[in-house]
Amino acid sequence: MIAYRKSEVLRKSIENNAPLFFVFIIFLILWDILTLKSGKLPLPFFPWPDKVLNALVNDRRVLFISVLHSLRLLGLGYIAGASVGFITGTLMGWYKGISYWLMPIMRALGPIPAVTLIPIIMILFPTSFAGSVFLIALAVWFPVTLLTYSGIQNVNNAYFEVAKTLGAKEKYMILNVAIPGALPHIFLGLFQGITVACVTLIVAEMMGVKAGLGWYITWATGWAEYDKVYASLLIILITFSGVITLLFKVRNKFLSWQKGVIKW
Numbered sequence: 001m002i003a004y005r006k007s008e009v010l011r012k013s014i015e016n017n018a019p020l021f022f023v024f025i026i027f028l029i030l031w032d033i034l035t036l037k038s039g040k041l042p043l044p045f046f047p048w049p050d051k052v053l054n055a056l057v058n059d060r061r062v063l064f065i066s067v068l069h070s071l072r073l074l075g076l077g078y079i080a081g082a083s084v085g086f087i088t089g090t091l092m093g094w095y096k097g098i099s100y101w102l103m104p105i106m107r108a109l110g111p112i113p114a115v116t117l118i119p120i121i122m123i124l125f126p127t128s129f130a131g132s133v134f135l136i137a138l139a140v141w142f143p144v145t146l147l148t149y150s151g152i153q154n155v156n157n158a159y160f161e162v163a164k165t166l167g168a169k170e171k172y173m174i175l176n177v178a179i180p181g182a183l184p185h186i187f188l189g190l191f192q193g194i195t196v197a198c199v200t201l202i203v204a205e206m207m208g209v210k211a212g213l214g215w216y217i218t219w220a221t222g223w224a225e226y227d228k229v230y231a232s233l234l235i236i237l238i239t240f241s242g243v244i245t246l247l248f249k250v251r252n253k254f255l256s257w258q259k260g261v262i263k264w
Contacts, residue, residue, distance in 0.1 A: 089148025
């Protein structure tokens with residue numbers, strides 16, 4: 001019975017992903033034709049697939065170390081920004097006085113991309129690594145704060161009335177009514193946060209950090225080794241897709257009680 005279920009899951013997975021694999025193969029064929037076969041795309045700016053694959057194999061150690069550096073930087077900045085954003089959004093959503101003072105600040109700072117602050121941050125912080133962590137945290141903080149606040153504001157008031165009727169205290173209502181009710185919005189903020197965090201990470205590494213995938217791209221570009229640039233872009237695609245997939249799994253675990261309700 002278990003073996004049958006596993007085979008069914010595998011079969012459905014193959015059926016769902018078959019069109020994607022087909023498109024990917026067509027893409028590789030076209031890429032090869034336009035570069036190596038016909039020369040429509042100029043070399044060395046557009047290396048053929050085999051050369052990119054060789055770069056992946058030959059530079060696998062440096063790429064692996066770069067991935068570890070990038071994940072470390074991303075993890076520190078994302079966790080810091082998401083934690084502060086969650087706390088800030090919760091306080092703003094629950095206390096009108098805090099919302100009154102913080103909302104103008106968010107409206108002023110929110111539209112400014114974090115990467116535009118790189119020249120200032122690199123001067124203020126003692127190391128480029130610390131400055132990059134702060135930049136990523138700042139980029140994550142805004143969407144998490146805003147959507148946590150919005151989620152708590154949109155929780156049905158009837159839930160709070162029932163909790164009050166049953167004698168619930170303020171702490172209980174925040175932790176067991178407001179936050180669980182706002183979880184779909186909170187996770188939406190976390191997804192937006194991881195997107196801007198990935199962009200900020202690569203830009204910060206290209207601008208000043210001496211390790212990571214962004215640094216690797218800058219280094220390879222400086223030597224006109226564009227096969228390594230494309231290899232690193234492929235690694236970025238795989239790495240960040242894995243991070244987002246992991247976040248989806250966390251969301252599904254926490255929001256299992258809303259299965260079939262949320263549409264993203």
